[in-house]
Amino acid sequence: xxxxxxxxxxxxxxxxxxxxxxxxxxxxxxxxxxxxxxxxxxxxxxxxxxxxxxxxxxxxxxxxxxxxxxxxxxxxxxxxxxxxxxxxxxxxxxxxxxxxxxxxxxxxxxxxxxxxxxxxxxxxxxxxxxxxxxxxxxxxxxxxxxxxxxxxxxxxxxxxxxxxxxxxxxxxxxxxxxxxxxxxxxxxxxxxxxxxxxxxxxxxxxxxxxxxxxxxxxxxxxxxxxxxxxxxxxxxxxxxxxxxxxxxxxxxxxxxxxxxxxxxxxxxxxxxxxxxxxxxxxxxxxxxxxxxxxxxxxxxxxxxxxxxxxxxxxxxxxxxxxxxxxxxxxxxxxxxxxxxxxxxxxxxxxxxxxxxxxxxxxxxxxxxxxxxxxxxxxxxxxxxxxxxxxxxxxxxxxxxxxxxxxxxxxxxxxxxxxxxxxxxxxxxxxxxxxxxxxxxxxxxxxxxxxxxxxxxxxxxxxxxxxxxxxxxxxxxxxxxxxxxxxxxxxxxxxxxxxxxxxxxxxxxx
Amino acid sequence: xxxxxxxxxxxxxxxxxxxxxxxxxxxxxxxxxxxxxxxxxxxxxxxxxxxxxxxxxxxxxxxxxxxxxxxxxxxxxxxxxxxxxxxxxxxxxxxxxxxxxxxxxxxxxxxxxxxxxxxxxxxxxxxxxxxxxxxxxxxxxxxxxxxxxxxxxxxxxxxxxxxxxxxxxxxxxxxxxxxxxxxxxxxxxxxxxxxxxxxxxxxxxxxxxxxxxxxxxxxxxxxxxxxxxxxxxxxxxxxxxxxxxxxxxxxxxx
Numbered sequence: 001x002x003x004x005x006x007x008x009x010x011x012x013x014x015x016x017x018x019x020x021x022x023x024x025x026x027x028x029x030x031x032x033x034x035x036x037x038x039x040x041x042x043x044x045x046x047x048x049x050x051x052x053x054x055x056x057x058x059x060x061x062x063x064x065x066x067x068x069x070x071x072x073x074x075x076x077x078x079x080x081x082x083x084x085x086x087x088x089x090x091x092x093x094x095x096x097x098x099x100x101x102x103x104x105x106x107x108x109x110x111x112x113x114x115x116x117x118x119x120x121x122x123x124x125x126x127x128x129x130x131x132x133x134x135x136x137x138x139x140x141x142x143x144x145x146x147x148x149x150x151x152x153x154x155x156x157x158x159x160x161x162x163x164x165x166x167x168x169x170x171x172x173x174x175x176x177x178x179x180x181x182x183x184x185x186x187x188x189x190x191x192x193x194x195x196x197x198x199x200x201x202x203x204x205x206x207x208x209x210x211x212x213x214x215x216x217x218x219x220x221x222x223x224x225x226x227x228x229x230x231x232x233x234x235x236x237x238x239x240x241x242x243x244x245x246x247x248x249x250x251x252x253x254x255x256x257x258x259x260x261x262x263x264x265x266x267x268x269x270x271x272x273x274x275x276x277x278x279x280x281x282x283x284x285x286x287x288x289x290x291x292x293x294x295x296x297x298x299x300x301x302x303x304x305x306x307x308x309x310x311x312x313x314x315x316x317x318x319x320x321x322x323x324x325x326x327x328x329x330x331x332x333x334x335x336x337x338x339x340x341x342x343x344x345x346x347x348x349x350x351x352x353x354x355x356x357x358x359x360x361x362x363x364x365x366x367x368x369x370x371x372x373x374x375x376x377x378x379x380x381x382x383x384x385x386x387x388x389x390x391x392x393x394x395x396x397x398x399x400x401x402x403x404x405x406x407x408x409x410x411x412x413x414x415x416x417x418x419x420x421x422x423x424x425x426x427x428x429x430x431x432x433x434x435x436x437x438x439x440x441x442x443x444x445x446x447x448x449x450x451x452x453x454x455x456x457x458x459x460x461x462x463x464x465x466x467x468x469x470x471x472x473x474x475x476x477x478x479x480x481x482x483x484x485x486x487x488x489x490x491x492x493x494x495x496x497x498x499x500x501x502x503x504x505x506x507x508x509x
Numbered sequence: 510x511x512x513x514x515x516x517x518x519x520x521x522x523x524x525x526x527x528x529x530x531x532x533x534x535x536x537x538x539x540x541x542x543x544x545x546x547x548x549x550x551x552x553x554x555x556x557x558x559x560x561x562x563x564x565x566x567x568x569x570x571x572x573x574x575x576x577x578x579x580x581x582x583x584x585x586x587x588x589x590x591x592x593x594x595x596x597x598x599x600x601x602x603x604x605x606x607x608x609x610x611x612x613x614x615x616x617x618x619x620x621x622x623x624x625x626x627x628x629x630x631x632x633x634x635x636x637x638x639x640x641x642x643x644x645x646x647x648x649x650x651x652x653x654x655x656x657x658x659x660x661x662x663x664x665x666x667x668x669x670x671x672x673x674x675x676x677x678x679x680x681x682x683x684x685x686x687x688x689x690x691x692x693x694x695x696x697x698x699x700x701x702x703x704x705x706x707x708x709x710x711x712x713x714x715x716x717x718x719x720x721x722x723x724x725x726x727x728x729x730x731x732x733x734x735x736x737x738x739x740x741x742x743x744x745x746x747x748x749x750x751x752x753x754x755x756x757x758x759x760x761x762x763x
Contacts, residue, residue: 341589424593444627445604476627478636
């Protein structure tokens with residue numbers, strides 16, 4: 001047993017969509033202490049979602065202090081602090097007062113839909129895809145900045161006068177940690193910057209033309225830095241006394257942090273995080289791959305002065321939330337875990353396929369006119385078959401993204417590393433291995449996002465020497481091996497694709 | 510014919526009354542409907558309230574059926590729920606103990622493995638979720654039999670095979686082991702199921718203190734034993750894990 005609670009440790013802050021957490025890790029990558037606090041979700045109008053950034057910063061300070069107490073750790077035990085964050089959530093603050101000038105606009109917020117359409121003009125949503133790797137969609141930060149400047153009185157003038165700073169949550173946390181109004185550093189990392197629609201993927205610098213088109217003054221933008229390097233040290237504020245002088249040494253968007261925490265350092269290595277939605281990222285190495293299949297191109301991470309590592313990203317809008325839908329809207333199960341019990345009461349899907357295109361089809365189709373379909377219904381089908389179809393939908397959607405990644409990158413998936421809540425579903429994980437025809441592997445540390453931020457910070461300060469050190473920490477908790485007959489797999493995939501086809505064109509406009 | 514217990518009959522009548530058309534009733538309504546003195550009715554209601562079968566509206570003071578009653582019919586814990594709740598803790602146990610971790614529940618006459626965490630080394634291992642283990646010789650089985658009367662009844666009925674020279678098959682002997690298991694709160698298996706393999710397991714309880722499963726760690730005797738018995742720090746780690754999962758399931762600290 002090696003259960004000792006003395007340092008050295010790395011602290012990771014996870015500023016997420018619903019809560020802020022701090023996890024303290026030891027050298028083996030094991031969790032020493034966790035503290036967490038939720039913040040308010042603000043819904044001013046349908047489709048709008050905001051966060052109070054001042055509340056978030058208060059919570060971040062509390063959870064860092066809380067985790068330190070739980071770990072029984074002092075300043076000398078913490079070698080560095082790393083940050084991972086909800087991506088794309090956008091805020092502006094006054095650099096003289098340190099006060100946010102408006103609530104942060106959260107990534108799910110759709111208020112910039114119309115603006116994105118206007119910006120796309122005749123070229124459409126792929127207008128800046130070549131430069132930024134992204135389609136013009138409401139998620140991304142750049143148009144959210146423009147919206148704030150154009151819709152909140154006085155902001156544009158203040159921005160042009162150089163009084164305002166823009167940041168995603170990483171920038172806000174780093175600026176505050178490193179002193180805020182008293183010399184806080186205004187930076188973002190390459191992964192967060194790659195979600196703004198404002199950064200050139202090629203040279204990792206702000207694209208002045210796009211910024212001008214979008215109406216974003218360059219002076220609000222932070223300096224783009226590596227994901228793993230010392231940005232500054234903790235200074236002042238309520239954490240000043242607790243952690244003064246500790247280096248702030250990493251920042252990564254949450255999905256990229258998970259890629260890092262899963263130690264997907266090699267070309268072709270991929271991770272998939274199964275939550276309410278699913279995010280799959282594949283490391284494509286130093287090669288920037290422009291997707292022909294509707295995937296996003298993004299920066300995976302950049303360590304210090306090394307070359308950046310790029311990634312392809314595919315997201316599935318509805319996975320865990322389909323199980324929740326079965327529970328809350330259909331009432332067929334009383335807890336999410338029961339979906340497995342219900343699904344296991346039958347041998348197969350009974351011919352039923354469930355395509356949860358609740359708000360259209362995402363990668364690789366991008367069809368907003370699609371809506372959900374349950375296909376193949378007969379008198380024979382029971383709720384248990386539907387439960388199977390629900391789980392299978394998550395696996396087939398993963399297969400479609402995997403196929404797109406293989407097509408774009410030319411790299412076959414050797415194994416899929418998984419994390420997130422749905423990995424406790426054994427039936428789903430086995431089915432996933434079956435339809436991917438590749439092993440599915442779950443790591444022993446479920447907190448891959450925080451671990452990724454800790455790893456990057458630890459690399460920056462020399463706590464770990466290389467990515468090989470980190471790989472040595474990776475432990476397999478479970479592995480599911482493909483066991484499906486290939487004829488059956490092909491037949492089922494064909495049926496799934498037929499069902500997908502039937503979702504398209506439902507909306508007519 | 511034995512005389513029925515009057516207070517239970519009255520309690521049943523009260524529940525039927527509250528389940529009827531009028532959802533919430535005051536004390537005097539209940540007492541008069543059933544022809545009881547107010548003090549008697551109040552005593553029974555308080556007992557039912559304590560058990561969660563009846564709830565009192567804080568505003569009006571009226572009584573209604575309690576949530577507990579609704580849960581009674583579906584009180585069993587879904588094994589997949591158990592796995593989801595245990596996931597983090599069992600990962601920790603495998604990591605700190607350095608050995609494979611298993612979560613088992615009673616199923617027919619054996620232990621059904623519902624969750625398995627690999628030993629944290631780079632060796633090839635096969636996921637054993639869905640496999641069955643014997644009840645009388647494994648640590649998981651002994652713990653379940655010691656704490657769960659249903660499992661105990663199964664054990665008595667079942668055929669008890671001798672897998673190794675150390676397997677106990679004689680019922681009185683097993684009963685003595687189960688008694689010790691109940692007293693110490695955990696069970697071990699030393700070469701009793703597989704030669705050279707030892708394990709230790711502890712019970713997981715739900716919020717009613719009912720045993721819903723067992724968690725255990727298993728490994729080669731050379732690694733997990735010292736001086737002919739399971740290493741005490743492994744025993745402690747397994748019991749800590751069982752307590753943590755139980756706490757997550759709503760069991761009171763114990």
